[in-house]
Amino acid sequence: MIFDPLYLLILVASGLLGFWAQLKVKGTFHKWSRVTTGARMTGAEVAREILHESGIFDVKIERVHGFLSDHYDPGSKTLRLSPDVYDSTSVAAAGVAAHEVGHAIQHARQYFPLQVRSFLAPAAAFGGNISIYVIILGIITGALGMAKIGVLLFGLSTLFVLVTLPVEFDASNRAKRLLPALGLAQGGHEVSGVRSVLNAAALTYVAAAVSSVAMLLYWMLRAGLIGGRQE
Numbered sequence: 001m002i003f004d005p006l007y008l009l010i011l012v013a014s015g016l017l018g019f020w021a022q023l024k025v026k027g028t029f030h031k032w033s034r035v036t037t038g039a040r041m042t043g044a045e046v047a048r049e050i051l052h053e054s055g056i057f058d059v060k061i062e063r064v065h066g067f068l069s070d071h072y073d074p075g076s077k078t079l080r081l082s083p084d085v086y087d088s089t090s091v092a093a094a095g096v097a098a099h100e101v102g103h104a105i106q107h108a109r110q111y112f113p114l115q116v117r118s119f120l121a122p123a124a125a126f127g128g129n130i131s132i133y134v135i136i137l138g139i140i141t142g143a144l145g146m147a148k149i150g151v152l153l154f155g156l157s158t159l160f161v162l163v164t165l166p167v168e169f170d171a172s173n174r175a176k177r178l179l180p181a182l183g184l185a186q187g188g189h190e191v192s193g194v195r196s197v198l199n200a201a202a203l204t205y206v207a208a209a210v211s212s213v214a215m216l217l218y219w220m221l222r223a224g225l226i227g228g229r230q231e
Contacts, residue, residue, distance in 0.1 A: 010218055014211035021207040028200035029068065032092035032193040033084065038186035043085035043097035046184050050101045051079075053182055059104050063087075070096050072103035074118065079104055091185065091193035098179050099198055102171030113166045124160035127153035135219050147223040154219055158212040161205075168205045172198040 041049065044061050051059055064070075064080040072079050079100055085093040106114045131153035138147030176195055179185035185194050220226045 006221075007218060010211075010214050014207075014214065017207045017211060018204070021203040024200045024203055025068070028196050029084075029092045029096075032095070032197050033088060033090045035091045035190070035193055036089050037091055037094050037184065037190055039094075039184050040089050041094070041184060042087055042089055043081050043093035044087070046094045046179075047079055047081065047097040047101050049182060049184065050098055050178050051104060053178075054101075054105050054108070056104060056108050061086075068096070070100050072100050072107070074103075074107045074114075077104070077107070091190050092197050094179060094184055094190075095175060095194040095197040096201075098175030098184070098194070099171050099201070101178075102174035103167070105174060106167065106171060111167070111170065113163055113170070117160065117163045117167055120156065120160045120163060124157045127155075128157035131157065135223065139222055144224055147219075148225060151216070151219050151223050151225060154216055158216045161209050161212045165205055165209055168202060172202060 039046075044063075047061050051057070051061075058077055059072075060076070060078045062078055062080050063086040064082060066082055067084060069082045070080065070085050081097060081100065085096045103114070105111075131150045134150030134153060135147050136150075138144060138150055175198060176191075179194055180191050185191050217226070
């Protein structure tokens with residue numbers, strides 16, 4: 001496959017798209033990490049305030065190592081914030097913290113796309129780990145039935161990526177509404193900063209979805225599921 005121009009094109013385009021998205025996130029985060037909110041609350045304090053205002057009192061907030069390693073763990077009901085968010089009073093920190101709280105609210109409210117994503121997670125992880133090997137082995141040996149099974153497994157991981165989009169967009173939309181409503185982002189400048197940070201972060205999920213769909217279509221083509229049988 002490494003000598004297939006179409007495969008190489010998809011790999012290079014996906015890599016460039018992902019790299020651009022990461023640069024955009026880091027650049028936007030750094031820009032707004034230098035702007036302090038009028039509320040002067042740290043990311044951890046912002047998260048706690050939104051949780052309490054949303055009637056959620058059983059979610060823990062912890063500091064975790066890493067740059068933008070922020071995430072919500074529904075299994076333990078724990079919100080983990082990176083040092084740049086947990087300890088900072090910046091607009092960027094408020095936006096990221098509020099976004100992660102958005103996931104906690106989704107969990108508490110049983111947001112359907114989040115439930116679907118959680119249901120798909122084990123199968124998607126399994127499919128993502130072995131699908132390429134199954135597809136390539138099937139194509140090399142001429143066992144197109146095996147290749148098609150591999151494509152199906154890869155499709156599960158792609159479906160997971162696609163379901164992630166509404167989950168992430170909804171969490172960001174909640175953050176964009178709650179921060180100004182609770183006075184945690186004051187004035188148009190801060191609200192604009194929050195939107196910039198969250199919109200930039202969304203690009204990483206869009207890039208991942210585009211890349212996954214493109215690769216799925218490629219494997220479907222090679223397995224003969226679209227465009228006729230490929231030799």
